[in-house]
Amino acid sequence: MPGENFxxxxxxxxxxxxxxxxxxxxxxxxxxxxxxxxxxxxxxxNLYLSLDPAMRGWMNDTRSYVPPVAIGEPMRAxxxxxxxxxxxxxxxxxxxxxxxxxxxEYAIIPDATIQPIDTYPPVTHPSxxxxxxxxxxxxxxxxxxxxxxxxxxxxxxVSGAAGATGSVAGQIxxxxxxxxxxxxxxxxxxxxxxxxxxxxxxxxxKDPDFPRKFREATPDRIDVFFDNVGGEVLDLALGRAKExxxxxxxxxxxxYNSSNVQGPKNFLSVISMRIKMQGFIVLDYAKEFxxxxxxxxxxxxxxxxxxxxxxxxxxxxxxxxGLIDLYKGIxxxxxxxxxxSPTAPSKL
Amino acid sequence: MPGENFxxxxxxxxxxxxxxxxxxxxxxxxxxxxxxxxxxxxxxxNLYLSLDPAMRGWMNDTRSYVPPVAIGEPMRAxxxxxxxxxxxxxxxxxxxxxxxxxxxEYAIIPDATIQPIDTYPPVTHPSxxxxxxxxxxxxxxxxxxxxxxxxxxxxxxVSGAAGATGSVAGQIxxxxxxxxxxxxxxxxxxxxxxxxxxxxxxxxxKDPDFPRKFREATPDRIDVFFDNVGGEVLDLALGRAKExxxxxxxxxxxxYNSSNVQGPKNFLSVISMRIKMQGFIVLDYAKEFxxxxxxxxxxxxxxxxxxxxxxxxxxxxxxxxGLIDLYKGIxxxxxxxxxxSPTAPSKL
Ligand SMILES: NC(=O)c1ccc[n+]([C@@H]2O[C@H](COP(=O)([O-])OP(=O)(O)OC[C@H]3O[C@@H](n4cnc5c(N)ncnc54)[C@H](OP(=O)(O)O)[C@@H]3O)[C@@H](O)[C@H]2O)c1
Ligand SMILES: NC(=O)c1ccc[n+]([C@@H]2O[C@H](COP(=O)([O-])OP(=O)(O)OC[C@H]3O[C@@H](n4cnc5c(N)ncnc54)[C@H](OP(=O)(O)O)[C@@H]3O)[C@@H](O)[C@H]2O)c1
Numbered sequence: 001m002p003g004e005n006f007x008x009x010x011x012x013x014x015x016x017x018x019x020x021x022x023x024x025x026x027x028x029x030x031x032x033x034x035x036x037x038x039x040x041x042x043x044x045x046n047l048y049l050s051l052d053p054a055m056r057g058w059m060n061d062t063r064s065y066v067p068p069v070a071i072g073e074p075m076r077a078x079x080x081x082x083x084x085x086x087x088x089x090x091x092x093x094x095x096x097x098x099x100x101x102x103x104x105e106y107a108i109i110p111d112a113t114i115q116p117i118d119t120y121p122p123v124t125h126p127s128x129x130x131x132x133x134x135x136x137x138x139x140x141x142x143x144x145x146x147x148x149x150x151x152x153x154x155x156x157x158v159s160g161a162a163g164a165t166g167s168v169a170g171q172i173x174x175x176x177x178x179x180x181x182x183x184x185x186x187x188x189x190x191x192x193x194x195x196x197x198x199x200x201x202x203x204x205x206k207d208p209d210f211p212r213k214f215r216e217a218t219p220d221r222i223d224v225f226f227d228n229v230g231g232e233v234l235d236l237a238l239g240r241a242k243e244x245x246x247x248x249x250x251x252x253x254x255x256y257n258s259s260n261v262q263g264p265k266n267f268l269s270v271i272s273m274r275i276k277m278q279g280f281i282v283l284d285y286a287k288e289f290x291x292x293x294x295x296x297x298x299x300x301x302x303x304x305x306x307x308x309x310x311x312x313x314x315x316x317x318x319x320x321x322g323l324i325d326l327y328k329g330i331x332x333x334x335x336x337x338x339x340x341s342p343t344a345p346s347k348l
Numbered sequence: 349m350p351g352e353n354f355x356x357x358x359x360x361x362x363x364x365x366x367x368x369x370x371x372x373x374x375x376x377x378x379x380x381x382x383x384x385x386x387x388x389x390x391x392x393x394n395l396y397l398s399l400d401p402a403m404r405g406w407m408n409d410t411r412s413y414v415p416p417v418a419i420g421e422p423m424r425a426x427x428x429x430x431x432x433x434x435x436x437x438x439x440x441x442x443x444x445x446x447x448x449x450x451x452x453e454y455a456i457i458p459d460a461t462i463q464p465i466d467t468y469p470p471v472t473h474p475s476x477x478x479x480x481x482x483x484x485x486x487x488x489x490x491x492x493x494x495x496x497x498x499x500x501x502x503x504x505x506v507s508g509a510a511g512a513t514g515s516v517a518g519q520i521x522x523x524x525x526x527x528x529x530x531x532x533x534x535x536x537x538x539x540x541x542x543x544x545x546x547x548x549x550x551x552x553x554k555d556p557d558f559p560r561k562f563r564e565a566t567p568d569r570i571d572v573f574f575d576n577v578g579g580e581v582l583d584l585a586l587g588r589a590k591e592x593x594x595x596x597x598x599x600x601x602x603x604y605n606s607s608n609v610q611g612p613k614n615f616l617s618v619i620s621m622r623i624k625m626q627g628f629i630v631l632d633y634a635k636e637f638x639x640x641x642x643x644x645x646x647x648x649x650x651x652x653x654x655x656x657x658x659x660x661x662x663x664x665x666x667x668x669x670g671l672i673d674l675y676k677g678i679x680x681x682x683x684x685x686x687x688x689s690p691t692a693p694s695k696l
Contacts, residue, residue, distance in 0.1 A: 057620075064620040065591075230615065243413075249618045263611025267578065270597045270627035272405075272412040277625040279618035 002347055004028040006316055007104035010069045013059055016259045023059065024075060024320045031348060032108045034085035040111050042088050044081035045346055046101050049316065049337040050130045051323050056256045065281045075103040080129045084348055091117040096342070098129040103316060105339060106348060119290040121297035126342055131164055131309050131334035133296045139250060139282040140168035141292050147248045147278045148224040152177030155220050157237060160228030161202065162189035164334035165250060169226045170199055171305045181217045183233055185329040192332060197306060205233055215240065229254045231262055238266035241273045249279040257327060308333025315339055350695055352376040354664055355452035358417045361407050364607045371407065372423060372668045379696060380456045382433035388459050390436050392429035393694055394449050397664065397685040398478045399671050404604045413629045423451040428477045432696055439465040446477040451664060453687060454696060467638045469645035474690055479512060479682035480655050481644045487598060487630040488516035489640050495596045495626045496572040500525030503568050505585060508576030509550065510537035512682035513598060517574045518547055519653045529565045531581055533677040540680060545654060553581055563588065577602045579610055586614035589621045597627040605675060656681025663687055
């Protein structure tokens with residue numbers, strides 16, 4: 001509605017999968033007003049909303065790297081916003097920048113959640129702020145370079161390779177001179193990885209012959225495994241690890257919706273093959289984001305890293321279904337929702 | 349028999365547990381003769397035989413850090429031997445030193461399997477060469493100091509804490525100023541850990557109240573987990589890990605005899621708590637053994653580390669049962685078999 005702000009809040013903590021219409025609920029509330037701004041706050045309108053596998057974890061009431069989203073609270077999300085009014089030196093009206101405004105059309109946000117506008121590299125596509133130079137690009141950057149540390153000639157395997165994080169992680173490993181093998185959930189995704197992104201091989205984990213193809217694609221075994229999925233794929237990778245392999249534990253999406261989590265059965269390989277398995281959260285590297293974003297933006301400009309996004313139209317109304325579909329692999333590259341086209345008129 | 353050499357060989361690869369009288373078989377063969385010695389060989393008599401959880405793994409025909417023991421081959425073992433004859437510059441008749449002579453009374457061994465005698469610190473108890481300054485002491489030393497890296501005030505938890513490796517690992521962490529919590533399989537073992545070894549707390553994992561007691565013993569959570577057992581204990585430790593905890597993956601004895609290995613269900617904590625899990629094999633540090641043995645021997649001399657051994661009498665005849673009982677926790681400290689008392693007469 002023209003005079004109202006549409007948003008989505010967490011109504012119930014899911015036991016396993018997110019239940020459409022039950023886990024998240026929608027509401028309309030009055031639009032925030034510029035005259036209510038306090039010092040250090042900004043009034044923003046959201047253009048793009050990031051859909052992230054981690055959202056399922058934020059719904060759990062367990063100890064984690066961030067507190068759970070409270071019941072009744074607007075669902076948390078990374079967003080790209082345009083500033084409409086500002087009482088902060090960090091950004092001025094008209095600026096477009098990454099925010100953490102959540103599942104809402106409009107919001108008043110504290111400037112503690114943003115960086116000064118000049119720390120973000122300028123972009124031609126504002127959606128880049130959620131993809132290659134957003135959190136998933138940064139995740140790929142720090143996970144691959146700081147934990148995986150691929151060397152020229154290494155065999156690097158990336159799971160969830162056609163996703164936002166995996167596709168950038170694999171491309172970064174290629175830039176370091178590694179032989180890169182991707183694992184993804186469809187033949188089309190695999191073809192995209194090898195033909196468009198230059199992966200040396202890509203295998204569909206849903207193929208009944210996957211274990212054999214995986215062995216064949218890793219004749220020299222694995223030096224670096226960048227894992228986004230966990231479960232059986234992680235087990236296979238453990239069985240193919242070279243001595244002293246580095247396993248970057250970035251995500252475990254195959255287990256996020258499970259009420260009966262499976263640990264890696266091949267875990268004893270960690271000892272016999274002297275594997276280092278290391279988990280990380282991209283936010284740990286926050287102090288280095290500005291420099292990393294600059295490098296990623298440069299790679300993007302130079303065509304060394306290719307952008308790929310799956311952008312859902314239809315606004316916040318389609319976001320919940322989009323999130324459910326994320327776990328089914330609907331996306332190639334970064335999945336996001338266009339809340340409002342950057343050129344459409346504002347309600348405010 | 350006086351004129352014969354008694355030994356034990358691998359007869360069959362076990363599927364799960366070692367089967368007494370089936371997995372290993374005994375035989376008598378002619379005694380080796382000094383006149384058969386080639387250059388670079390030594391004729392030795394074994395005094396002590398080390399019983400190690402890893403022996404179960406060496407029986408499997410799978411890729412590992414050492415090749416499997418072949419069917420029909422004398423079972424592999426670390427030993428302490430007296431040199432009877434030598435065509436090697438590394439040791440001379442009368443020397444007592446650590447060897448890899450295996451489950452046999454007498455053997456001709458290649459000197460590639462020993463270090464020069466002067467690289468071993470002199471000991472008053474030859475069995476020390478299998479315990480505190482043997483492989484398990486070295487395993488504790490490198491695993492704790494190089495991977496765990498405990499700092500003063502850290503909470504360090506050691507599983508299998510009353511065993512050969514765990515008891516030394518915990519004592520080394522105490523020397524570094526850490527608060528040390530041990531986990532072991534009986535109240536007696538726990539009492540020994542706190543009263544004799546100075547552990548700050550020790551908990552019996554067979555106690556029905558173990559999870560609660562474990563939480564209470566780790567009020568500041570866990571900085572370093574030195575794991576010898578895997579399975580449910582590892583899962584509980586993952587649930588108590590502090591952010592950026594180091595998990596030293598030394599062993600997983602709870603899974604060695606299993607035909608249905610369980611991976612750590614709490615594995616996703618590796619990401620949310622940014623845990624580094626690192627496996628290692630003590631042999632990776634072989635170049636540093638001489639210096640480490642010297643330091644361990646000095647700690648032993650100064651009483652900073654206490655020796656504890658469970659020495660089975662009865663010779664090689666009791667070794668197989670001893671190995672089976674190792675997995676049942678028969679031992680406190682290092683389990684070994686006295687093949688021949690250092691003062692008993694030789695057959696040769
Ligand atoms: N540690 C951190 O700081 C950090 C930060 C961001 C993201 N992450 C993690 O990185 C991973 C990727 O996140 P993203 O945002 O880049 O998402 P994404 O990869 O773009 O999307 C998720 C993808 O996961 C795949 N997938 C879904 N269910 C699966 C299953 N059961 N087994 C295997 N693959 C499955 C799907 O592709 P297919 O068609 O190939 O199945 C889907 O496209 C997630 O695990 C996420 O939690 C970690
Ligand atoms: N990575 C390396 O280079 C290296 C080198 C040497 C040893 N290791 C590993 O270190 C560990 C300890 O070896 P060690 O030689 O020092 O043996 P140890 O600890 O002296 O003896 C094994 C002990 O394990 C415990 N245990 C047996 N079954 C168990 C179960 N299901 N759950 C929990 N605890 C169980 C028993 O004590 P309780 O009474 O407490 O149950 C037993 O005394 C082993 O896992 C071994 O493979 C690794």
